[in-house]
C-alpha cells in the first residue's frame with residue numbers, strides 16, 4: 081500500500097501531529113484549536129524562519145496549523161521510493177482546513193487565519209515548511225498563481241477562481257513560456273485577436289507545469305486587432321512591440337489542447353505544452369486592462385519567486401539537519417564524521433548560506449506586507465541566490481550520505497533534481513542575477529508601480 085495513503089504522524093517540526101480515529105477528517109479545520117508551533121531540539125535548524133515567527137507572533141497559530149497539516153499528511157520527507165503522495169487531494173484537504181486562501185484578502189474567510197498585513201510572510205512560512213517535506217508540496221497551500229486572477233480579474237473571474245482554487249482546492253497554472261521564448265517576455269507570440277465582444281486565442285505555451293492538473297491558467301499573450309493579425313507576417317518580430325496582456329483561461333475551454341513530457345524533477349505535477357487553437361475567450365477574462373501583462377507578471381513573480389526560494393530553503397534546512405544527524409552517527413576510523421574538520425566546515429558554510437538567504441527572503445516579504453514595496457530586482461536575485469545556495473547545501477548533504485545518498489531511498493537525490501528545476505523555472509538564475517545588476521548599474525530605486533487591483 082502507498083504509505084502516503086494512510087500516513088500517520090511520525091515526525092514533524094518540533095511537535096507531533098494530532099492522532100485521529102479512522103473516519104475523522106484529516107488535518108485541523110478552520111476555527112479548530114491547534115497546538116503552538118514550537119520547533120525545538122538539537123536537530124532542528126530553523127533559526128531564520130523562527131526569527132520571522134518571533135517578529136510576528138500573530139502568525140504562530142497559522143504556522144502551527146500548517147505544521148499540523150503536514151505532520152498529518154506528509155509526516156516524513158518524501159523519497160522517490162516511498163511513492164507519490166496524492167498531491168491534488170492534499171490541496172483539496174488544505175482547502176477544507178482553510179489553508180488555500182489565507183494570502184489574499186478577497187479570498188479569505190470571515191475569520192481570517194492570517195492577520196491583515198502579514199499575508200506574504202505567512203505564505204513564505206507555509207512554503208518553507210512545505211519544502212521541508214518536499215518541493216512538490218509547494219502547491220498545497222495558498223492561492224498560488226490564482227492570485228493574479230483574484231487580484232486583477234473581473235468579478236466574474238474572481239468568483240470562479242475563488243470557488244474553484246480557494247474553496248474547492250483546485251489548482252491554477254501560469255502559461256507564459258513558449259517553445260521559442262521563455263526568458264524573453266517580449267518575444268512571446270501567443271496572440272488574442274480582439275473581435276469586439278470576445279478574443280480568439282492562438283499559440284503554443286511550454287514547457288509549462290500543471291498542464292494536467294490545473295483548472296485554469298493565467299495566460300500571457302499579445303492582444304492585437306484582426307487587421308494586424310491578418311496582414312503582419314514577419315515571423316512575429318512585430319509582436320515584440322505589442323505590450324503583454326494577461327487573461328484567465330479555464331482549461332476546459334474548447335480549443336485548449338495539452339501534451340505532457342517527463343521532467344528531470346518536480347514530477348509530482350505534470351509538465352508539458354498547451355496549444356490554443358482559436359480559443360474563444362470572453363473579454364471579461366482579461367486581467368487588468370490590455371497591456372497590463374508585464375506589470376502583473378513582475379508584481380506577481382516578485383512574490384512568487386520568494387515563495388519558490390523558501391520552498392528550496394526549507395528543503396535545504398531539512399537536508400542539513402539530516403546530514404548533521406548522520407555525521408554524528410557515522411564513524412570514520414576512530415572518530416565520527418562530525419569530527420572531520422573539512423566536513424564541519426562544509427556543513428557550516430551550507431548552514432550559513434541557507435540562513436542568510438532565508439533572512440533575505442523574509443525581509444523582502446516583510447517589506448511587501450508592511451510597505452507594499454515590490455523590489456523586483458532584489459526579489460529576482462534573492463530567488464537566484466536562495467535556489468543556488470539550497471542546491472549546494474543538498475549536494476553537500478548527498479555527498480555526506482555517501483552511496484546511500486545516491487539512492488531513491490533517501491530524499492537527497494529528489495531534492496537535488498527538484499531544486500535544479502527551480503533554478504530555471506520562474507526565471508533562470510543567470511537572468512535573475514542580471515536583473516539586480518542592471519538595476520544597480522542604472523541607479524534605479526526599488527519599487528515598480530503596481531497595477532491597479534480590482535476591488536473584490
Ligand SMILES: Cc1cc2nc3c(=O)[nH]c(=O)nc-3n(C[C@H](O)[C@H](O)[C@H](O)COP(=O)(O)OP(=O)(O)OC[C@H]3O[C@@H](n4cnc5c(N)ncnc54)[C@H](O)[C@@H]3O)c2cc1C
Pocket residue numbers: 253254255256257258259260261262263264286287288289290343346501502504505506507508509510511514
Ligand atoms: C521545472 C520547470 C517548471 C516550469 N513551469 C513553468 C510554468 O508553469 N509556466 C511557464 O510559463 N513556464 C514554466 N517553465 C518555463 C520557464 O519559465 C523557462 O524555462 C524559463 O523562463 C527559461 O526559458 P527557456 O526555457 O526558454 O530558456 P532560454 O530563454 O532559452 O534560456 C536558456 C538559458 O540561457 C541563459 N539565459 C537566457 N537568457 C539570459 C540572459 N538574459 N542573461 C543570462 N543568461 C541567459 C540561462 O542560463 C537560461 O537557463 C518551467 C520551467 C521549468 C524548468
